[in-house]
Amino acid sequence: MLVIDRLREYVKENRSDIVSDLRSLIKHPSVSAQGIGIDECAGVLNGIMRDAGLESRMIRFEDGNPIVYGEVKGESSKTLLFYGHYDVQPAEPLDAWRYNPFSGIVTDDKVHGRGAADSKGNVIAVIKAIKAMLDLNGTLPLNVKVLIEGEEEISSVHLPAFVKEHASMLKADACVCFDGSLNPSGSPNIYAGLKGLLYVEFRARTASVDMHSSLAPIAPNAAWTLIKVLNSLKKNGRIMVEGWYNDVKVPSKDDLALLDRLEYDVESIKKDYGVKEFIGKVKGKAALKRLLFEPTCNIAGIYSGYVASGSKTVLPSEAFAKVDFRLVYDQRPDELFNMLKKHLSDMDFTNVEVTMLGSLEPSKTDPNARIVKAVASAASNVYNIEPLVFPNSWASGPDYVFTKLLKMNSVWTGCSPAHANIHAPNEFTSVRNVLDGICYVSSIVQEFAK
Amino acid sequence: MLVIDRLREYVKENRSDIVSDLRSLIKHPSVSAQGIGIDECAGVLNGIMRDAGLESRMIRFEDGNPIVYGEVKGESSKTLLFYGHYDVQPAEPLDAWRYNPFSGIVTDDKVHGRGAADSKGNVIAVIKAIKAMLDLNGTLPLNVKVLIEGEEEISSVHLPAFVKEHASMLKADACVCFDGSLNPSGSPNIYAGLKGLLYVEFRARTASVDMHSSLAPIAPNAAWTLIKVLNSLKKNGRIMVEGWYNDVKVPSKDDLALLDRLEYDVESIKKDYGVKEFIGKVKGKAALKRLLFEPTCNIAGIYSGYVASGSKTVLPSEAFAKVDFRLVYDQRPDELFNMLKKHLSDMDFTNVEVTMLGSLEPSKTDPNARIVKAVASAASNVYNIEPLVFPNSWASGPDYVFTKLLKMNSVWTGCSPAHANIHAPNEFTSVRNVLDGICYVSSIVQEFAK
Numbered sequence: 001m002l003v004i005d006r007l008r009e010y011v012k013e014n015r016s017d018i019v020s021d022l023r024s025l026i027k028h029p030s031v032s033a034q035g036i037g038i039d040e041c042a043g044v045l046n047g048i049m050r051d052a053g054l055e056s057r058m059i060r061f062e063d064g065n066p067i068v069y070g071e072v073k074g075e076s077s078k079t080l081l082f083y084g085h086y087d088v089q090p091a092e093p094l095d096a097w098r099y100n101p102f103s104g105i106v107t108d109d110k111v112h113g114r115g116a117a118d119s120k121g122n123v124i125a126v127i128k129a130i131k132a133m134l135d136l137n138g139t140l141p142l143n144v145k146v147l148i149e150g151e152e153e154i155s156s157v158h159l160p161a162f163v164k165e166h167a168s169m170l171k172a173d174a175c176v177c178f179d180g181s182l183n184p185s186g187s188p189n190i191y192a193g194l195k196g197l198l199y200v201e202f203r204a205r206t207a208s209v210d211m212h213s214s215l216a217p218i219a220p221n222a223a224w225t226l227i228k229v230l231n232s233l234k235k236n237g238r239i240m241v242e243g244w245y246n247d248v249k250v251p252s253k254d255d256l257a258l259l260d261r262l263e264y265d266v267e268s269i270k271k272d273y274g275v276k277e278f279i280g281k282v283k284g285k286a287a288l289k290r291l292l293f294e295p296t297c298n299i300a301g302i303y304s305g306y307v308a309s310g311s312k313t314v315l316p317s318e319a320f321a322k323v324d325f326r327l328v329y330d331q332r333p334d335e336l337f338n339m340l341k342k343h344l345s346d347m348d349f350t351n352v353e354v355t356m357l358g359s360l361e362p363s364k365t366d367p368n369a370r371i372v373k374a375v376a377s378a379a380s381n382v383y384n385i386e387p388l389v390f391p392n393s394w395a396s397g398p399d400y401v402f403t404k405l406l407k408m409n410s411v412w413t414g415c416s417p418a419h420a421n422i423h424a425p426n427e428f429t430s431v432r433n434v435l436d437g438i439c440y441v442s443s444i445v446q447e448f449a450k
Numbered sequence: 451m452l453v454i455d456r457l458r459e460y461v462k463e464n465r466s467d468i469v470s471d472l473r474s475l476i477k478h479p480s481v482s483a484q485g486i487g488i489d490e491c492a493g494v495l496n497g498i499m500r501d502a503g504l505e506s507r508m509i510r511f512e513d514g515n516p517i518v519y520g521e522v523k524g525e526s527s528k529t530l531l532f533y534g535h536y537d538v539q540p541a542e543p544l545d546a547w548r549y550n551p552f553s554g555i556v557t558d559d560k561v562h563g564r565g566a567a568d569s570k571g572n573v574i575a576v577i578k579a580i581k582a583m584l585d586l587n588g589t590l591p592l593n594v595k596v597l598i599e600g601e602e603e604i605s606s607v608h609l610p611a612f613v614k615e616h617a618s619m620l621k622a623d624a625c626v627c628f629d630g631s632l633n634p635s636g637s638p639n640i641y642a643g644l645k646g647l648l649y650v651e652f653r654a655r656t657a658s659v660d661m662h663s664s665l666a667p668i669a670p671n672a673a674w675t676l677i678k679v680l681n682s683l684k685k686n687g688r689i690m691v692e693g694w695y696n697d698v699k700v701p702s703k704d705d706l707a708l709l710d711r712l713e714y715d716v717e718s719i720k721k722d723y724g725v726k727e728f729i730g731k732v733k734g735k736a737a738l739k740r741l742l743f744e745p746t747c748n749i750a751g752i753y754s755g756y757v758a759s760g761s762k763t764v765l766p767s768e769a770f771a772k773v774d775f776r777l778v779y780d781q782r783p784d785e786l787f788n789m790l791k792k793h794l795s796d797m798d799f800t801n802v803e804v805t806m807l808g809s810l811e812p813s814k815t816d817p818n819a820r821i822v823k824a825v826a827s828a829a830s831n832v833y834n835i836e837p838l839v840f841p842n843s844w845a846s847g848p849d850y851v852f853t854k855l856l857k858m859n860s861v862w863t864g865c866s867p868a869h870a871n872i873h874a875p876n877e878f879t880s881v882r883n884v885l886d887g888i889c890y891v892s893s894i895v896q897e898f899a900k
Contacts, residue, residue, distance in 0.1 A: 033760065155761075195664070197763070199761040199763070206725070207723045207724050207725045208723060208724025209723055209724065211723050212845070212873075213746070213748040213750055213774050213776070214645070214776065214843075214844040214845040214846070215719065215723075215741070215844065216746035216747075216748040216774075216776065217729070217740040217741045217744040217746055217776075217844065218716070218719070218728040218729055218732060218737050218740055218741050219719065219723065219725055219728065219729070220725065220727075220728075220729055221748060221749055223749035223751075223752050223771075224684070224749055227677055227680050227681055227749070227752075228681075230677050231677055231678075231681045234674070266668070269665065269668070269669065273657045273658060273659055273661050273665075273669065273767070274657050274658025274659065274767075275656065275657045275669055275670065276801075277670075278668040278669065278670075279667070279668055279669070279670055282668060287668050290667040290668055291665070291667045291668050294667040296663070296666035296667055297666075298663040298666040298671060298763075298765055299671055299673035299674055299677070299754065299755065299766070300663055300755050300756050300761070300762060300763060300764050300765070300766070301673075301754060301755035301756040301757040301762070301764070301766070302673050302677075302752055302753065302754045302755065302757070302769070303752065303753055303754075303757040304749065304751060304752050304753075305749065305750050305751035305752065305772070306750050306751040306772060307751040307752070307753040307770075307772070310483065310807065311605075311649040311750070311772065311774070311807040311808050312750060312751070312772075313647070313649070313748075313750060313774050313846075314750050314751070315748055315750070316749070316750070316751070317723070317724075319752070320757075321673075322755070322756060322757070322761065322762075324663050324761070324763050326663070326664065326666065326667075351726075357760065357761040358761050393664075394664040394665065394667065395662070395664040396664070396763075423662075
């Protein structure tokens, strides 16, 4: 049995190898939205996994980015599956970066670059934890499977089909999605469920060309049509599409008990973003409850007509809005999308089209499940702080492929720094956080093996 | 007394001088929105007016574009004021032009260039008509005053103050705003009134920076706030701002009688712009009535958040919309703007600001006024078609400075071709239309002098 102190020594001794492999991953761009460097990065990752002692390979499919998958047999018949991703967000705007986003430059404790925190540092933590256990003990206390995909930043388009097709290969007693970060108090966020997502675009077309706005008394305006559509979607914070809440499960007693114990400073969001009041003037625990358990309908973008400076009297023939819906357990994006289409036709919006741009199902794991307890114990062991275990997350991810398609319990966590400029310029991770992450993953394996 | 045939001969004989002066005006850009070439163009215009026999000068003021103003004394004590403008819209996008927009290239009957139709061809028609009458008769049948401004394309910002200050200089029995065009049947449109305009921008700010859309259950979204504001402005086609219709005068019996006689094919708008149905499925004369007499609230532009391709889950902190209101007699933009501000505060939209970007008051002239009859007769004389006299226009212009500030009757008309790409690339005018316009203006003077 490994003790944490021995692990801490090990990662210190191997710091330069660990950092070197992390930098090597960062130097291979792997921007899935732009199709840059995917194969090369997957190849490098596969090499790092093999070096760590995993039986690893790249699994390619026709029109998707390869999945890198590896296994190590352990001492018991128990199996733990780890999920991560090697693809990254685009680095634009490039001139906003202090250092080249694909150089992996190290300054003191920081490693800079696109993907450093989201999620190459997390991936390195998982792989190096396995190597650490093998190096120190010669064996693992249970079987470990590692699935690293290359499409997380583009809605994991091929992951559901892959998982269904490889269900027996991926069979495990539980899953840890290691793609998260620490909260500002310094311990990892642990989520026993993620929201789903339905991302759509509404497009109104009311004429073949734009008109002079003097025709407004009789000519239909695409922007007005779009606004009527958007306005029909929500009333007093509630989504007005028929059937939208049909499959929403109320939080369980255990979820609510967990919420009640959560020491999360939701009020700090106001200061961070310059918000005066939350919607409905909700505060504290009530705000947190909404954040975790409410489905949303968010306008992510809207555009029509003349938007440069000054005035132009135009009557727009076209308008569009991008809207993302966060879904809670057990809403299903495909069904909801059909409800949206029905809503448009019921309300006679015949010149408005809705297109689905992406979707993820929500996931949920019982907060009393063994994997949740094991991960929470590991976090306590490594970070010496009572960890924050959330009964649900406000963000989304492909966790449902494990909970729903593979019917296993799953937890979302990770070791990246709290404010690491994820999806923004000047992303970085901290070497200390990656080294702690290695200890964290090792401890999760130990705890779950118990 | 001039007869039309003698005038037609005259313009044919002087065609090359007329075209040369029009080209000279076009070659001097005079883009008011961009401050390009204003003074030079005003100087050239002043020269052309002096050559025509007008006592003309450039009147400069501190922060506006000069007004070119000229007079000719005539045989009677009656005075007719002509209004026009020498400034033009920006020519962008430049690569969409077949010919250089500031070259004034002539092909067959066409003169190409920015401002050819709007409104340098009209200005040339007014000036050359005066020259024609002086050349042919040695005198005019009444006093003529000509005011050509340089800010029509930027809402005539300084014209109201100028007119008030120079009220006695501008004193006249009636005004003809010569800035219009022919309808497709070939006769000039004649308007006994123009709509006013209030152009505003609404800007919602709900946070200091954009957020991840996972915060949507509690964080206010500027796009949603803006949509609530816009939606509160209109219901079933009616503007819902308190007091908005207070000063709307219903069309007079004479206006309605004129409307009843109007042979205007409003249905052709559907074909021209690819519109399936007018708002409320209104048709024919009923559609025309709405077009002429209804105040409007038109969204000219709206923007917020992420509008590039694909999906980004952002919660926008800022959103804006440009909205133009067309006003009918006797609505006043300043009062309406205050009503808008009150509306926002009454509805508790504390994080939304409204800014005025431009305004024009509506104008109205009795369709039985002598100037309306004189212009209609002149149109019949020259174009040999029953002219279209509209009791009101659906478009806007600074006509109100004459009807309201100077208390005279005024008519809006002009001689530019029907589809001349005004405000768009490849603007042109037709030499024949300019020559006819000279006869038209001469005939207006004759008819009003009767």
